Amino acid sequence: MGAIDVSEIQTFVHDVVVIGAGGAGLRAAVAAAEEGLDVGVVCKSLLGKAHTVMAEGGAAAALGNADPRDNWKIHFRDTMRGGKFLNQWRMAELHAQQAPDRIRELEAWGAVFDRTADGRINQRNFGGHRYPRLAHVGDRTGLEMIRTLQDKAVHTAGVAVHMECTALRLLLDKGRVAGILAYWRDSGRFVLFKCKAVIMATGGFGRAWRVTSNSWEYTGDGQAMAYEAGAELMDVEFTQFHPTGMVWPPSVAGVLVTEGVRGEGGILTNNRGERFMFNYIPEKFAKETADTVEEGERWLDGDKTARRPPELLTRDVVARAIAAEVAAGRGSPHGGAFLDIASRRPAEVIKKKLPSMYHQFKELAEVDITKEAMEVGPTLHYAMGGIRVDHDTQMTRVPGLFAAGECGAGLHGANRLGGNSLSDLLVFGRLAGLGAASYIATVGDLEVSSDDVVAGIRKATAPLNRESGPNPYVVHDGLRDVMGRHVNIWRTREGLEKGLVEIARLQGVVGTVKAHGTSQFNPAWSEALDLPNLLLCAEMVARGALLREESRGAHSREDFQGERDEWGSRNIVIRKGADGAMETEVLERTAGPDGLAGIANASLEDLEGNRG
Amino acid sequence: MAERVLRAWRGDRSGGRFEDYTVEADPGMVVLDLVHRAQAGPAPDLACRWNCKAGKCGSCSMEINGRPRLACMTRVGDFAPDEPIVVQPLKAFPIIRDLVTDVRWNYQQNKRIAPFTPGPAPADGNYRMSQTDVDRVQEFRKCIECFLCQDTCHVIRDHDKKADFVGPRFMIRLASLDMHPLDTVDRIPAVRDSYGSGYCNITRCCTEVCPEHIGITDNAIIPLKERVVSRFYDPIAMAIRAFFGTKSEPGKRPMAAPQTKVP
Ligand SMILES: Cc1cc2nc3c(=O)[nH]c(=O)nc-3n(C[C@H](O)[C@H](O)[C@H](O)COP(=O)(O)OP(=O)(O)OC[C@H]3O[C@@H](n4cnc5c(N)ncnc54)[C@H](O)[C@@H]3O)c2cc1C
Ligand code: SF4
Ligand code: SF4
Ligand code: FES
Numbered sequence: 095m096g097a098i099d100v101s102e103i104q105t106f107v108h109d110v111v112v113i114g115a116g117g118a119g120l121r122a123a124v125a126a127a128e129e130g131l132d133v134g135v136v137c138k139s140l141l142g143k144a145h146t147v148m149a150e151g152g153a154a155a156a157l158g159n160a161d162p163r164d165n166w167k168i169h170f171r172d173t174m175r176g177g178k179f180l181n182q183w184r185m186a187e188l189h190a191q192q193a194p195d196r197i198r199e200l201e202a203w204g205a206v207f208d209r210t211a212d213g214r215i216n217q218r219n220f221g222g223h224r225y226p227r228l229a230h231v232g233d234r235t236g237l238e239m240i241r242t243l244q245d246k247a248v249h250t251a252g253v254a255v256h257m258e259c260t261a262l263r264l265l266l267d268k269g270r271v272a273g274i275l276a277y278w279r280d281s282g283r284f285v286l287f288k289c290k291a292v293i294m295a296t297g298g299f300g301r302a303w304r305v306t307s308n309s310w311e312y313t314g315d316g317q318a319m320a321y322e323a324g325a326e327l328m329d330v331e332f333t334q335f336h337p338t339g340m341v342w343p344p345s346v347a348g349v350l351v352t353e354g355v356r357g358e359g360g361i362l363t364n365n366r367g368e369r370f371m372f373n374y375i376p377e378k379f380a381k382e383t384a385d386t387v388e389e390g391e392r393w394l395d396g397d398k399t400a401r402r403p404p405e406l407l408t409r410d411v412v413a414r415a416i417a418a419e420v421a422a423g424r425g426s427p428h429g430g431a432f433l434d435i436a437s438r439r440p441a442e443v444i445k446k447k448l449p450s451m452y453h454q455f456k457e458l459a460e461v462d463i464t465k466e467a468m469e470v471g472p473t474l475h476y477a478m479g480g481i482r483v484d485h486d487t488q489m490t491r492v493p494g495l496f497a498a499g500e501c502g503a504g505l506h507g508a509n510r511l512g513g514n515s516l517s518d519l520l521v522f523g524r525l526a527g528l529g530a531a532s533y534i535a536t537v538g539d540l541e542v543s544s545d546d547v548v549a550g551i552r553k554a555t556a557p558l559n560r561e562s563g564p565n566p567y568v569v570h571d572g573l574r575d576v577m578g579r580h581v582n583i584w585r586t587r588e589g590l591e592k593g594l595v596e597i598a599r600l601q602g603v604v605g606t607v608k609a610h611g612t613s614q615f616n617p618a619w620s621e622a623l624d625l626p627n628l629l630l631c632a633e634m635v636a637r638g639a640l641l642r643e644e645s646r647g648a649h650s651r652e653d654f655q656g657e658r659d660e661w662g663s664r665n666i667v668i669r670k671g672a673d674g675a676m677e678t679e680v681l682e683r684t685a686g687p688d689g690l691a692g693i694a695n696a697s698l699e700d701l702e703g704n705r706g
Numbered sequence: 707m708a709e710r711v712l713r714a715w716r717g718d719r720s721g722g723r724f725e726d727y728t729v730e731a732d733p734g735m736v737v738l739d740l741v742h743r744a745q746a747g748p749a750p751d752l753a754c755r756w757n758c759k760a761g762k763c764g765s766c767s768m769e770i771n772g773r774p775r776l777a778c779m780t781r782v783g784d785f786a787p788d789e790p791i792v793v794q795p796l797k798a799f800p801i802i803r804d805l806v807t808d809v810r811w812n813y814q815q816n817k818r819i820a821p822f823t824p825g826p827a828p829a830d831g832n833y834r835m836s837q838t839d840v841d842r843v844q845e846f847r848k849c850i851e852c853f854l855c856q857d858t859c860h861v862i863r864d865h866d867k868k869a870d871f872v873g874p875r876f877m878i879r880l881a882s883l884d885m886h887p888l889d890t891v892d893r894i895p896a897v898r899d900s901y902g903s904g905y906c907n908i909t910r911c912c913t914e915v916c917p918e919h920i921g922i923t924d925n926a927i928i929p930l931k932e933r934v935v936s937r938f939y940d941p942i943a944m945a946i947r948a949f950f951g952t953k954s955e956p957g958k959r960p961m962a963a964p965q966t967k968v969p
Contacts, residue, residue: 140755142763142851143757143758143764143765145757147757148758148760159832195831198827198831202824202827203822206843206844206886208837209835209837213833214833214834234762236762237762237850238847241847241849241851245822248816249817280803280808309759309763310757342734344732344733344734345732345735345736346734346736346760349760350760450761450762453761454761457779457781458760565746565750567745567750568746609750610750610751612751614753614802615753615802615804615806616751616753617745617750617752618750618751
């Protein structure tokens with residue numbers, strides 16, 4: 095390639111650029127624009143197609159509509175307990191307190207949630223939540239949320255959306271964020287965004303695994319860009335395996351089956367017809383979980399004195415239980431467990447409450463879920479860890495760089511409760527937008543360095559310009575094998591060390607891949623550009639997992655079973671060291687503020703009916 | 707395992723042609739899997755949109771053996787074993803490359819529809835709406851914006867009336883706002899004058915292709931047309947309006963002038 099004239103590159107100037115148009119990004123954009131800022135939203139896909147659209151079950155908020163005993167303190171307590179006390183106290187507090195207003199606000203923006211008998215927003219049960227807490231729309235809550243936010247954003251003055259535009263790297267001016275380099279997917283042309291703040295809202299990195307509920311967009315771009323710019327990451331070893339993904343046919347393996355099926359009364363059985371979850375109730379939850387089928391049935395019939403059935407334990411527990419049943423030879427024909435709603439609810443109720451599950455199975459697996467049980471097994475679903483931020487402003491340690499949503503860290507600790515992501519997006523998306531607005535007020539003029547831009551462009555075009563090289567799809571497939579073998583639901587020192595060697599090898603290969611074809615809407619080229627990010631995230635997961643010598647939440651070590659007290663007060667932080675190599679640090683947590691620690695450890699009776 | 711022929715349209719605005727790729731197909735595969743197999747093998751740069759692979763995002767719209775469909779929800783096994791799977795881009799929109807078209811026009815339509823505008827919230831902050839009152843609105847809100855209906859509607863596809871008619875997808879958007887119990891804006895005049903309800907001649911082709919099985923024509927467009935008729939052509943309603951003023955719809959106020967039409 096010849097000389098690159100940076101002044102000839104198409105350039106947009108905004109106050110703040112939001113990377114990502116999922117729930118977090120759109121909510122952040124609206125918040126920043128309402129503060130009077132000029133906001134550019136950049137996203138890899140078309141508007142409205144981000145991952146958030148796929149969310150099914152609902153958004154958790156202690157509205158207290160379905161059960162008046164609920165309040166923010168119990169939501170906070172559930173979130174801390176679900177996260178095995180590795181959550182950031184302040185974030186869990188802000189989230190539980192603000193989620194109800196964020197949900198009501200969505201309604202004022204046009205969302206149409208399912209209703210209670212008296213006409214308010216209805217709420218459903220979900221794993222780990224003490225009360226029915228998830229505001230929902232059948233099993234397409236994410237669609238409702240993204241469409242509402244999309245309509246709100248395009249009608250909010252000051253928001254401009256640049257869709258099918260992929261961000262490649264952050265541009266800094268003396269350590270402060272000054273812009274981003276990106277390219278248009280349709281033409282392959284490069285584009286420069288100059289701004290004073292960037293909000294990362296790019297989602298997770300599940301594409302490193304073969305069996306996953308995540309889409310092609312989930313390649314950890316935001317985490318990688320933030321890492322390269324000097325931000326820290328935290329809790330990355332905690333990758334959530336959702337217990338119920340489809341297992342058959344092979345082409346849909348991993349596609350999610352919402353937890354709402356169990357929330358509506360669905361039960362899990364093995365090939366002997368046993369409701370095996372009763373055998374896997376952890377001590378910590380024993381007091382609050384039904385221990386007989388009979389009690390579970392009473393709960394389903396609405397008996398408020400009955401405890402919740404064990405199918406609604408947290409995801410980590412249910413996923414490991416299914417894996418253990420399969421390993422013990424008690425699995426379903428295609429290597430999963432049976433999930434039965436057919437014998438539990440009438441066909442019309444199933445179709446009304448779980449319409450997209452009904453279609454998904456009917457059309458993709460030729461299974462009628464109103465008549466037969468589904469076959470399900472664990473699927474890689476969610477990244478609890480991510481970019482480390484200030485709890486109130488969402489700013490990273492890089493001035494001007496913010497993060498919110500799945501790419502951020504802190505709210506969920508070692509395990510996320512279902513429904514806590516959609517509310518996370520709203521609460522922290524908004525706070526990031528506000529954080530960016532107050533930061534920008536303090537910043538003067540910034541410059542982007544032409545050298546950085548040129549370096550970014552040369553690096554990005556290398557896979558196109560190379561004469562030959564390995565096929566990026568094949569390298570990606572290799573990574574999936576490595577993660578499936580060594581960095582999966584059960585982990586060991588030996589496996590993780592092998593995994594790291596393999597990841598390092600692939601990191602070498604990825605610098606030599608060849609993308610055939612031109613730069614116009616070329617999926618091979620985007621694969622080649624996303625892969626280094628995915629490999630970086632894979633390395634972070636493996637390094638964190640190797641350090642954490644215990645099993646907690648979503649992280650399970652075969653060689654260190656059970657929670658270890660010393661690790662219960664530690665978060666693992668990852669950053670790029672001065673020498674360019676990946677650096678890990680074990681951070682001792684500070685004790686929770688008295689008030690919050692008290693709530694987290696309080697008995698339910700103390701908190702119920704306390705709407706303070 | 708069986709071999710299948712994927713016949714994919716390759717090209718851009720300047721033209722193109724069909725190319726055959728022979729790929730392995732496993733049981734249960736969908737057409738999007740064949741596209742991915744072709745990308746991983748003989749056609750790495752074959753352009754195609756997708757995200758969820760579960761019929762939820764509406765990205766993978768294309769024409770498959772002559773019919774507008776979602777590639778992720780079309781099973782390979784539905785076609786005869788020796789029948790090639792023919793994939794081509796949506797016809798109603800300009801081609802970008804291969805199976806990817808420029809659908810920005812649709813986003814422009816949404817922008818010119820006045821947004822949801824509720825009345826003030828009750829003192830406790832909780833709006834009240836009964837489930838039966840929102841059932842119909844929820845039906846329309848199932849839309850995944852795949853734009854298959856837009857691609858199918860002859861007004862847009864064959865007559866290219868994009869400047870005059872917003873198309874079925876946005877007729878249901880208008881209907882969902884019109885039937886929303888909390889909304890206060892009157893969009894009925896604009897439904898006729900600006901969004902072009904008169905162009906629809908109720909062929910129901912849009913309803914047939916909708917992967918969400920939304921009753922686009924019967925549940926949304928016909929009721930909207932009826933509202934227009936009773937507003938503008940019903941002599942009794944006109945007389946009442948002449949007598950009492952224009953605001954014949956309790957609770958609804960006229961919307962601000964729609965933004966200028968996009969060419
Ligand atoms: C099938 C499924 C069901 C789920 N169900 C629930 C549920 O019921 N309840 C719940 O709380 N959570 C649920 N989750 C989790 C939740 O949906 C996600 O965690 C959440 O939507 C993530 O939102 P986000 O805003 O962080 O990112 P996303 O919605 O994923 O958006 C990411 C955005 O970043 C953009 N992007 C990424 N990289 C780049 C780049 N390099 N340049 C430009 N743009 C980029 C993408 O284009 C996209 O717009 C579910 C997840 C899945 C997969
Ligand atoms: S019913 Fe109307 S909108 Fe639908 S395809 Fe026919 S003309 Fe178009
Ligand atoms: S109405 Fe149906 S066909 Fe039309 S865009 Fe929506 S989901 Fe697609
Ligand atoms: S990929 Fe989402 S609808 Fe097909």
